[in-house]
Amino acid sequence: MKQVLVCWRDRKGQGTRAQAMWGSWGLRAVRARGWGPAGVRSAHRGTEPRRATAPEGKQSNRILLMTPWLFSDKGIIYFKYNNITFAYSDKMKNYRYAGMRLYSSSATVDPKEMKTFKALAYKWWDEQGAYAPLHSMNDLRVPFIRDNLLKMVTNHQLGSPLSGMKILDVGCGGGLLCEPLGRLGALVTGIDPLNENIKTAQQHKSFDPVLDKRIQYKACSLEDIVEETAETFDAVVASEVVEHVNDLETFIQCCCQVLKPGGSLFITTINKTQLSYALGIIFAEQIAGIVPKGTHTWEKFVSPEELESFLESNGLLVQTITGMLYNPFSGYWRWTENTSLNYAAHAIKSSAQVETEEHHTKVPGIDGQEASQK
Amino acid sequence: MAACARLTRALVVPGATLGGPGLRWLSRSVGPGQAVYDVVVAGGGMVGTAMACALGFGAWDHICNMRYKPFRRMQVWDACSEALITFDKDDLDDMGYIVENNVIMSALTKQLDAVTDQVEVVYRSKVISYTWPGPFFNEETSPWVQVTLADGCQIQTKLLIGADGQNSGVRRAAGIQNVSWPYNQSAVVATLHLSEPTDNNVAWQRFLPSGPIALLPLSDTMSSLVWSTSHEHAAELVSMEEENFLDAINSAFWSDASHTDFIDSAGSLMQYVFTLLQPTNSSARQLPPSVAKVEPKSRALFPLGMGHAVEYVRPRVALIGDAAHKVHPLAGQGVNMGFGDISSLVHHLSTAAFNGKDLGSLSHLAEYETERQRHNVSLIAATDLLKRLYSTTLSPLVLLRTWGLQATNAVPPLKEQIMAFASK
Numbered sequence: 001m002k003q004v005l006v007c008w009r010d011r012k013g014q015g016t017r018a019q020a021m022w023g024s025w026g027l028r029a030v031r032a033r034g035w036g037p038a039g040v041r042s043a044h045r046g047t048e049p050r051r052a053t054a055p056e057g058k059q060s061n062r063i064l065l066m067t068p069w070l071f072s073d074k075g076i077i078y079f080k081y082n083n084i085t086f087a088y089s090d091k092m093k094n095y096r097y098a099g100m101r102l103y104s105s106s107a108t109v110d111p112k113e114m115k116t117f118k119a120l121a122y123k124w125w126d127e128q129g130a131y132a133p134l135h136s137m138n139d140l141r142v143p144f145i146r147d148n149l150l151k152m153v154t155n156h157q158l159g160s161p162l163s164g165m166k167i168l169d170v171g172c173g174g175g176l177l178c179e180p181l182g183r184l185g186a187l188v189t190g191i192d193p194l195n196e197n198i199k200t201a202q203q204h205k206s207f208d209p210v211l212d213k214r215i216q217y218k219a220c221s222l223e224d225i226v227e228e229t230a231e232t233f234d235a236v237v238a239s240e241v242v243e244h245v246n247d248l249e250t251f252i253q254c255c256c257q258v259l260k261p262g263g264s265l266f267i268t269t270i271n272k273t274q275l276s277y278a279l280g281i282i283f284a285e286q287i288a289g290i291v292p293k294g295t296h297t298w299e300k301f302v303s304p305e306e307l308e309s310f311l312e313s314n315g316l317l318v319q320t321i322t323g324m325l326y327n328p329f330s331g332y333w334r335w336t337e338n339t340s341l342n343y344a345a346h347a348i349k350s351s352a353q354v355e356t357e358e359h360h361t362k363v364p365g366i367d368g369q370e371a372s373q374k
Numbered sequence: 375m376a377a378c379a380r381l382t383r384a385l386v387v388p389g390a391t392l393g394g395p396g397l398r399w400l401s402r403s404v405g406p407g408q409a410v411y412d413v414v415v416a417g418g419g420m421v422g423t424a425m426a427c428a429l430g431f432g433a434w435d436h437i438c439n440m441r442y443k444p445f446r447r448m449q450v451w452d453a454c455s456e457a458l459i460t461f462d463k464d465d466l467d468d469m470g471y472i473v474e475n476n477v478i479m480s481a482l483t484k485q486l487d488a489v490t491d492q493v494e495v496v497y498r499s500k501v502i503s504y505t506w507p508g509p510f511f512n513e514e515t516s517p518w519v520q521v522t523l524a525d526g527c528q529i530q531t532k533l534l535i536g537a538d539g540q541n542s543g544v545r546r547a548a549g550i551q552n553v554s555w556p557y558n559q560s561a562v563v564a565t566l567h568l569s570e571p572t573d574n575n576v577a578w579q580r581f582l583p584s585g586p587i588a589l590l591p592l593s594d595t596m597s598s599l600v601w602s603t604s605h606e607h608a609a610e611l612v613s614m615e616e617e618n619f620l621d622a623i624n625s626a627f628w629s630d631a632s633h634t635d636f637i638d639s640a641g642s643l644m645q646y647v648f649t650l651l652q653p654t655n656s657s658a659r660q661l662p663p664s665v666a667k668v669e670p671k672s673r674a675l676f677p678l679g680m681g682h683a684v685e686y687v688r689p690r691v692a693l694i695g696d697a698a699h700k701v702h703p704l705a706g707q708g709v710n711m712g713f714g715d716i717s718s719l720v721h722h723l724s725t726a727a728f729n730g731k732d733l734g735s736l737s738h739l740a741e742y743e744t745e746r747q748r749h750n751v752s753l754i755a756a757t758d759l760l761k762r763l764y765s766t767t768l769s770p771l772v773l774l775r776t777w778g779l780q781a782t783n784a785v786p787p788l789k790e791q792i793m794a795f796a797s798k
Contacts, residue, residue: 125517127737128736136737138730138731142729142730142731146729146730161728179730179732180729180730180731181730182730183727183732184728207410207516207517207518209410
């Protein structure tokens with residue numbers, strides 16, 4: 001597996017600043033203002049990347065000194081242009097579970113999927129960095145959650161549409177999704193098995209007094225908190241998580257247990273199709289080398305039908321399933337009818353009161369065979 | 375559903391700007407430690423204050439209660455030929471409004487007073503320095519922009535909006551490159567009394583070889599003068615006796631000294647052609663009013679130039695108004711572009727806030743920049759081109775612009791396009 005070390009200098013050549021990136025240039029990263037990659041060099045896996053320090057008060061000017069040389073493990077120099085693909089985001093999700101083995105054993109968290117995330121924990125909040133696709137996915141996920149939750153309430157406070165709601169973000173990582181939800185007024189609990197992620201998330205939110213009060217983080221897995229938080233959450237968000245859990249059935253059961261009756265479950269994940277294999281595994285891992293080999297297990301991808309059957313068998317009524325598409329050139333996500341790659345699902349926990357007013361606006365997932373041309 | 379996300383507070387801090395006290399707009403969230411503001415607007419002239427008011431509208435009502443003058447027609451003509459172009463709306467509706475700077479400032483300040491729970495104004499303050507956040511999230515350093523005032527106050531904010539004029543401190547501190555060149559012209563402004571009261575609803579502009587002179591209606595008896603000319607001539611005009619000043623103005627509007635026979639005949643030939651093609655077109659040429667008096671102490675001058683910032687945004691910084699762009703006053707678009715910036719930025723910020731985004735995030739700021747740069751660059755380029763085109767007396771160019779002006783005058787849809795673009 002290759003780790004890419006990106007170094008650059010500011011205009012005065014005052015020292016270099018380095019950041020280890022998973023080949024995260026993409027076109028978004030290159031557009032980063034005020035700082036930019038000057039050279040690219042790969043380092044071996046064990047190397048802890050040098051921590052970036054910001055110069056005092058000076059904004060470095062954007063200079064792209066492209067020295068496109070990369071040393072592979074075998075010392076061969078070749079040029080690599082790293083592109084961000086669709087599957088990039090789920091690679092990131094993988095990382096959130098790094099170090100699971102150190103924490104505890106759990107039925108749902110897969111210990112195999114974790115190792116290098118510790119080194120990347122601090123990179124969560126670089127918007128043009130490795131996690132850029134996740135940041136831009138917020139443009140879809142946050143309105144998705146916000147609008148579907150607003151449908152449940154009759155009136156909301158202007159300026160704080162989600163105030164009064166308690167939301168659980170399972171596998172929150174660096175808190176990328178917790179913070180926008182917190183800004184919209186919700187009381188958010190973010191859980192993640194990896195200590196480093198929780199630490200990063202906590203540090204990031206501590207600078208904003210408002211968010212500090214609204215969000216709380218806990219380093220644990222979902223099963224650990226099921227008993228004490230049974231039926232307390234208005235919404236549970238499991239974004240880019242279910243394709244990494246070992247036991248999906250148990251996971252969904254736990255989600256259902258912590259939800260209030262009538263509460264919402266939001267899931268975004270990747271479909272199990274030939275297309276997702278081609279783009280997410282072959283292209284991202286083996287050809288472009290963005291995702292380290294072995295990060296993804298295609299077998300663990302979940303198709304919408306499978307997800308739906310699990311949800312319904314656990315008493316969660318599926319309201320919506322819609323596809324999401326990432327454009328690596330613009331760096332933006334958009335909604336689409338096609339669910340053969342990424343998709344989002346919204347389900348409501350049934351209760352005695354909530355009648356089955358099923359807005360079944362589901363889009364059936366496209367079979368792998370038919371999806372190849374998209 | 376309107377995107378409504380309330381910023382808890384905005385603070386406006388005066389800096390050194392051309393017009394009025396600077397205002398800084400900060401939004402404070404009360405909490406332990408140093409207060410963090412949502413937005414800081416550095417510098418307040420009309421644009422900075424308007425940005426601060428953008429949370430609540432209603433400033434126009436204040437203006438209506440004071441003074442403003444609608445105009446219905448605009449006549450622009452050349453000193454070197456008979457060509458002219460007129461803009462008006464079909465049914466002679468109000469095309470636009472002329473409002474004095476002071477009136478706008480006063481209205482905006484009144485509006486600010488109405489939103490004191492969200493906007494804090496720090497008058498008479500000056501910014502000493504800005505500290506930008508590092509590119510990477512670091513536990514030690516704050517991710518917010520730090521602003522240090524002259525009185526030692528340190529303010530943190532999530533988004534800094536630079537509205538501090540053409541010599542923007544924010545722009546300089548951020549290291550944003552500014553493409554600019556001087557025009558070697560100064561503009562003389564004055565408030566004039568007309569020789570007789572009239573239904574003053576026409577804006578006049580005449581392109582002299584030394585620069586355009588414009589008369590904009592303020593009321594039925596008063597008009598505002600904007601005369602762009604060379605530095606020496608401008609200094610002369612400002613210091614000369616009132617009588618001579620008035621004579622100069624009147625002759626600038628009426629004199630035929632720059633006409634040449636060749637151009638005159640070429641112009642009338644083209645006019646004849648257009649009349650053949652479109653006999654129903656063309657409004658009559660009107661004569662501008664003559665002026666009788668100058669309002670005492672209203673003469674002033676300021677240098678002209680062109681400026682455009684290469685980037686309008688950086689992470690946690692946005693530039694609006696003259697800090698981002700500076701233009702020749704011949705089209706009267708300078709502050710209008712600033713107001714356009716405000717409305718675009720407010721739109722993007724409110725969408726971002728409704729999505730719970732960090733206000734200083736580059737993603738939506740970059741969209742604001744693209745939208746505004748597209749509009750502003752074309753306008754600045756067109757104004758610069760016009761200025762260069764009209765500052766010469768070389769026959770070929772005069773011929774070109776005479777015919778061009780007549781042609782544009784003869785095509786109403788084109789004029790409508792121009793009006794629509796200018797009023798965006």
